[in-house]
Amino acid sequence: MTGVTGVGPLVRLAVRRDRVLLPVWAVLLAGMAGLSASATVGLYPDLASRVQAAQNINATSSLVGLYGRIYDVTALGALATIKLGGFGAALLGVLGLVLIVRHTRAEEEAGRLELVGAGVVGRYAALTAALLVTTTALVAIGALTSGALIAAGLPSSGSIAFGLSWAGTGIAFAAVGAVAAQMTTSARGAIGAAGATLGLAYLLRGIGDSSDPDGLRWLSWLSPVGWAQQVRPYAGDRWLLLIPLLALAVATSAVAYVLLARRDLGAGLLTDRPGPATAPAGLRSPLGLAWRLHRVALAAWLVAFLLVGIVVGNIASDVGGLLNSAQARDMILRLGGRHGLTDAFLAAEFSIVGVLASVYGVQAAMRLRVEETALRAEPLLATAVSRARWTASHTVVAVLGTTALMVGAGLGAGTAYAAHTGDSAQIGRVLGAALVQLPAVWVLTGVVVAAFGLAPRFVAAGWAALAIFLLIGQLGAIFEFPQWVMGLSPYTHVPRLPGGPFGPTPMLWLLGIAAALTGVGFASFRRRDLG
Amino acid sequence: MIRVQGLRKSFGRTKALDGLDLQVSVGEVHGFLGPNGSGKSTTIRVLLGLLRADAGTVTLLGGDPWRDVTRLHRRLAYVPGDVSLWPNLTGGEVIDLLGRLRGGLNPKRRATLLERFDLDPTKKCRAYSKGNRQKVALVAALASDVELLLLDEPTSGLDPLMEQTFRDCIEQGRDDGRSVLLSSHILAEAEALCDRVSIIRAGRNVETGTLTELRHLTRTSISADLAGPPNGVASLRGIHDLDVEGNRVRFDVDAAYLDEALRGLTEVGVRGLVSQPPTLEQLFLEHYGNGSAGGRPADPAGAAARS
Numbered sequence: 060m061t062g063v064t065g066v067g068p069l070v071r072l073a074v075r076r077d078r079v080l081l082p083v084w085a086v087l088l089a090g091m092a093g094l095s096a097s098a099t100v101g102l103y104p105d106l107a108s109r110v111q112a113a114q115n116i117n118a119t120s121s122l123v124g125l126y127g128r129i130y131d132v133t134a135l136g137a138l139a140t141i142k143l144g145g146f147g148a149a150l151l152g153v154l155g156l157v158l159i160v161r162h163t164r165a166e167e168e169a170g171r172l173e174l175v176g177a178g179v180v181g182r183y184a185a186l187t188a189a190l191l192v193t194t195t196a197l198v199a200i201g202a203l204t205s206g207a208l209i210a211a212g213l214p215s216s217g218s219i220a221f222g223l224s225w226a227g228t229g230i231a232f233a234a235v236g237a238v239a240a241q242m243t244t245s246a247r248g249a250i251g252a253a254g255a256t257l258g259l260a261y262l263l264r265g266i267g268d269s270s271d272p273d274g275l276r277w278l279s280w281l282s283p284v285g286w287a288q289q290v291r292p293y294a295g296d297r298w299l300l301l302i303p304l305l306a307l308a309v310a311t312s313a314v315a316y317v318l319l320a321r322r323d324l325g326a327g328l329l330t331d332r333p334g335p336a337t338a339p340a341g342l343r344s345p346l347g348l349a350w351r352l353h354r355v356a357l358a359a360w361l362v363a364f365l366l367v368g369i370v371v372g373n374i375a376s377d378v379g380g381l382l383n384s385a386q387a388r389d390m391i392l393r394l395g396g397r398h399g400l401t402d403a404f405l406a407a408e409f410s411i412v413g414v415l416a417s418v419y420g421v422q423a424a425m426r427l428r429v430e431e432t433a434l435r436a437e438p439l440l441a442t443a444v445s446r447a448r449w450t451a452s453h454t455v456v457a458v459l460g461t462t463a464l465m466v467g468a469g470l471g472a473g474t475a476y477a478a479h480t481g482d483s484a485q486i487g488r489v490l491g492a493a494l495v496q497l498p499a500v501w502v503l504t505g506v507v508v509a510a511f512g513l514a515p516r517f518v519a520a521g522w523a524a525l526a527i528f529l530l531i532g533q534l535g536a537i538f539e540f541p542q543w544v545m546g547l548s549p550y551t552h553v554p555r556l557p558g559g560p561f562g563p564t565p566m567l568w569l570l571g572i573a574a575a576l577t578g579v580g581f582a583s584f585r586r587r588d589l590g
Numbered sequence: 591m592i593r594v595q596g597l598r599k600s601f602g603r604t605k606a607l608d609g610l611d612l613q614v615s616v617g618e619v620h621g622f623l624g625p626n627g628s629g630k631s632t633t634i635r636v637l638l639g640l641l642r643a644d645a646g647t648v649t650l651l652g653g654d655p656w657r658d659v660t661r662l663h664r665r666l667a668y669v670p671g672d673v674s675l676w677p678n679l680t681g682g683e684v685i686d687l688l689g690r691l692r693g694g695l696n697p698k699r700r701a702t703l704l705e706r707f708d709l710d711p712t713k714k715c716r717a718y719s720k721g722n723r724q725k726v727a728l729v730a731a732l733a734s735d736v737e738l739l740l741l742d743e744p745t746s747g748l749d750p751l752m753e754q755t756f757r758d759c760i761e762q763g764r765d766d767g768r769s770v771l772l773s774s775h776i777l778a779e780a781e782a783l784c785d786r787v788s789i790i791r792a793g794r795n796v797e798t799g800t801l802t803e804l805r806h807l808t809r810t811s812i813s814a815d816l817a818g819p820p821n822g823v824a825s826l827r828g829i830h831d832l833d834v835e836g837n838r839v840r841f842d843v844d845a846a847y848l849d850e851a852l853r854g855l856t857e858v859g860v861r862g863l864v865s866q867p868p869t870l871e872q873l874f875l876e877h878y879g880n881g882s883a884g885g886r887p888a889d890p891a892g893a894a895a896r897s
Contacts, residue, residue: 168677168716245677245716333712334679338686348687352676434674438727441638441668441740442691443660589640 065180069188073162077192084154085200092143092221093207099139100212106133113138121373124269127288136213136293140221148287149261151200151229155193156236156253162189163237165246173324186237186319190312193233201226217293224287227304231283232257234311241318244327251359260284283307345444345452353423353456357463360419364412364464368471371408372489375401375472376479402558405472405492410550413496414529416464417503421521423457424507428518437589446585450508454577457504462497469493492556498569499549503528505576512583591616591738591769592637597646599632599793606632608793609646614771619764621780621787622773629793630773631671634742637771638668651738664693667731671742671773673723675715681726682711688730700733706755721747732759739763739770745779757782778867810848811866813840817859826854837861 103109113132116122127145129137163185166172172185205222209215232253239253240246260282267279268288279285283304290300322328341347427450430436439449473489507521514520528548535545545551549572552565592614599607607629614620624630635641636648639655639662648655653662675684682704689695704711707725715723724747731739739760745753760770760783774780780787781801789797809830820839824832828847833840843851855863 247677331714331717333710334683334714336680336682336711338683338690342683342687343690345691348676351679434670434672435676437635437640437670438668438673438688439691440640440659441663441666441670442688443664443693444691445660586642588642589635 062181062183063187065175065178065184066188066191069175069180069184070191073188073192076162077158077196081196085196085203088147088150088200088225089203089207092140092147092204093211095143096136096139096208096211096213100135103135103138109133109135109138113141116141119374120269121370124265125370125374127264128268129294130291131294134217134293136208136217136221137291139211139213140208140292144221144224144292145261145264145284145288147204148225148228148284149257151197151225152232152257152260152284153254154200155197155229155231155233156239156257157250158193158196159189159233159236160240160246160249160253162192164240164243164249167324168244168246183316183319186240186315190233190237194230197226197229197233200229214293216296220290220296220298221292223298223301224290224292224304227301227308228283228287230308231304231311234308234315237315238311238318241315241322242328244329244331257284264288345439345449346455348439349426349452349456352426353453353460357419357423357456357460360460360464361467364416364467365471367412367415368468368473368493369475371405371412371468372472372475372477373479375405375408375476403555405476405489405557406555406559408472409468409492409496409556410532410553412468412493413465413500413550413553414525416461416468416496417500417525419464420457420461420500420504421507421525423460424454424504424511425518425521426456427453427508427511428515431515431589440589447581450511450581450584454504454508454580457507458501461500461504465493465497465500466490488557495554495556495561495566498566498573499553501573502549502569502576505573505580508580509576509583510580512580512585512587515587591618591651592620592771593647593649594633594637595647597633597636597648598644599629599636599641600644606793607636610790610793611795611798612788613798614769616769617764617767618785619760619770619772619783621784622771622790623775623777623780623787624773624790624796625775628791630790631742632793633790634668634740634771634773637740638663665736666738666740667692667734667736668740669724669727669731669742669744671744671746673720673727675718675723675726677714677716679715680712681709681715681718681722684715684726685711685730685733688727689734692734692736694735695730695733696735700729703729703733703759706759707752719747721749721752724748725752728756728759732763737768739768739772741770741772743773743775745774745776753779781867809842809844811840811842812851812855813864813866814838814855814860815862816855817861820855820858822857823854826851 103112110132113129116126116138117129117132125146126141129141131137163172166175166185175185201222203222204225205215205218208218208221235256236249236253239249239256243249243252261284264279264282264285267276267282267285270276270278279289286300286303289297291297318328342351427436430453436449440446469490469492470486472493473486476489477483477485503521503525506524507518510518510520528550531540531545531548532550534540535548535551549569552569554561554565592612594610594612597607597610597612598605610629610633612622612633622630622633632641636643637650637655639657639659642656651662651665655662675681679687685700686695689700707729709722709725709729713722715726718726724744728744731741745756748756757779760772763770770783772780772783784801786798786800788795816837816839819837820834823829823834823839823841826843826847827850828844829851830842830844831840839855841851
């Protein structure tokens with residue numbers, strides 16, 4: 060077994076690198092499952108309300124397409140975990156494939172694996188270590204989630220099936236990530252390819268689930284995410300369906316090992332095609348370069364936001380019938396506003412979409428620091444490009460990119476909703492509801508730019524701020540935080556549109572704060588050392 | 591061109607530059623030598639306005655490198671020691687981009703340089719080796735019509751053939767009237783190219799002058815396979831660190847006694863011979879010991895040449 064010599068130290072290295080990342084993911088995912096399960100338990104206290112809600116979901120094809128089907132309308136657990144079953148499994152898939160690529164191809168691309176490989180380390184050690192760490196982490200997250208669901212009051216057998224279906228999906232897509240890492244030469248490309256496979260699998264089960272039993276329903280069986288859902292936790296607990304997931308994981312991992320044996324270090328099976336020998340006319344400014352660096356990712360985000368918008372618009376069209384329980388209706392009204400259930404639903408959904416757009420904005424603005432630490436800012440700033448102009452390039456992409464995303468989501472939702480209601484005026488109304496999120500989104504990019512200028516080592520403050528604001532919003536309503544705490548989050552000040560009252564003052568405040576933070580970032584970056 | 595006086599720069603508690611002086615005049619190729627971590631890159635980054643000086647005066651092309659960034663940068667080109675490029679852009683795209691951002695590049699010179707450096711501009715940057723990434727930065731810098739070139743160990747990844755091409759290009763640049771600051775830790779390179787050199791250690795000047803003035807510093811490493819036992823080699827003058835293994839000898843010899851040493855070897859009969867100029871590190875170890883920052887020169891000649 061010389062091929063795996065050195066796995067031990069590599070496992071320890073991986074665990075050390077992920078010692079923050081993994082626990083955070085574990086707590087977030089298990090916490091999300093536990094909290095939403097206990098919320099559902101409170102929301103539907105009696106059997107009749109549960110059956111009603113489950114039947115409503117099964118009757119709404121856009122919801123079934125998005126989340127999946129409830130196979131036992133009387134089972135509380137099936138209703139409580141409907142939003143998490145497929146979607147959460149896909150999240151674990153993302154975690155699995157990102158972890159694998161992070162410890163294999165990303166290390167190889169950075170040249171660090173070469174350094175490690177020159178030591179007493181076998182050819183298969185890195186991949187084996189990555190698979191070991193990832194599998195263990197996913198199983199642990201699954202177990203933790205099962206525990207959280209049991210603690211929330213759901214049956215233990217179903218909860219264990221649920222945790223296993225999550226872990227199984229994660230492990231299967233970790234193996235897909237392992238294959239992708241052998242194919243491409245860049246970590247970004249590997250994550251993109253494996254992520255696209257996961258997206259396709261999710262789409263297949265979405266189409267399959269929302270189709271007729273004698274129509275395209277079989278498509279769900281082509282998707283590993285579909286298999287995970289067919290385990291049917293709380294609604295039959297079909298344990299045997301975990302086998303195809305594990306079989307896929309084993310077979311795909313084996314393919315990764317075979318590919319690894321056949322290629323050189325640093326190479327992939329897919330080689331880069333040659334590109335243009337001269338730069339296109341657009342590549343003549345820092346902004347032109349920033350656009351070039353961001354455009355593929357932004358396009359992918361935009362497609363996702365359009366799809367999310369269309370789904371939200373479709374659900375909004377029949378949300379009136381969806382929440383027949385008095386408590387649910389009361390809750391939406393309390394959370395969203397008082398101008399009709401649909402408006403409240405749209406307002407609530409767009410506040411979530413706004414947070415997602417912030418994720419993009421934070422990540423795009425953080426590219427400033429990425430470029431700086433990768434030493435790629437240096438050659439640019441050694442030309443006639445001022446620091447302000449270079450800082451502006453990625454900031455502009457972050458600001459305009461988030462705008463494009465919200466316009467995409469707003470138009471998607473507006474058109475879908477208008478098509479259902481036959482009222483084209485809804486497009487503008489819904490688009491407006493999307494756009495009012497932007498000032499809050501830009502406060503987050505402002506936090507990143509300010510941190511980049513003032514304390515570049517702590518540029519991750521952008522993520523911290525996002526997490527804190529999110530927690531304030533999520534927990535504040537439940538635990539009734541004092542007003543000033545709620546006020547710390549920019550999302551609190553976003554008008555609840557459509558339907559809610561709209562005053563320009565909070566928006567102007569948010570814009571002012573975003574501009575001030577960005578200005579601080581520009582000014583302080585001008586004054587500090589590069590590096 | 592460049593005038594640096596008493597430059598100081600610290601990172602936290604580490605003193606990177608500790609009162610550095612440097613002067614480069616118009617049309618001069620100036621070697622900037624020192625072992626790793628001696629402050630060469632830090633100095634160049636200060637000259638580029640990427641780092642801010644803690645103390646001292648720095649004048650570059652008649653301006654302040656920290657304040658007049660864009661105006662000065664139009665007139666200079668820079669090749670970093672550690673060239674990092676955008677993985678999904680091709681080499682040709684990077685060359686054009688950097689050239690345009692500097693205010694345009696000479697397309698004819700670009701084509702000639704690509705050919706001379708044997709660089710494929712259609713490859714994605716992630717596929718380039720260290721040497722090829724360095725070539726991309728070199729072509730981008732050399733293809734611009736600038737007055738000053740700041741080169742930070744530009745040949746550390748180049749093969750000997752390409753290093754020769756690089757030397758030809760720099761000499762041509764000098765003929766065109768460009769000034770060059772060339773940082774390096776290879777004495778041979780500086781010897782081949784530079785009019786004057788500054789040697790620094792631990793952020794301070796150790797020597798400055800023309801190469802003839804510094805010639806006394808060179809000590810050549812000799813490794814030879816001899817026809818018989820190396821009797822008498824040990825008694826040669828100017829020999830250091832003699833190592834004998836059968837018929838094979840290895841030693842360092844002062845430049846002044848090189849003649850004599852070779853004559854001594856040929857008396858025994860030479861089957862194979864390798865001679866190497868010392869790296870700066872060896873030089874510093876020999877002349878200044880491995881001790882405290884800026885250590886004292888051991889020989890009086892060194893002290894006399896100190897500026």
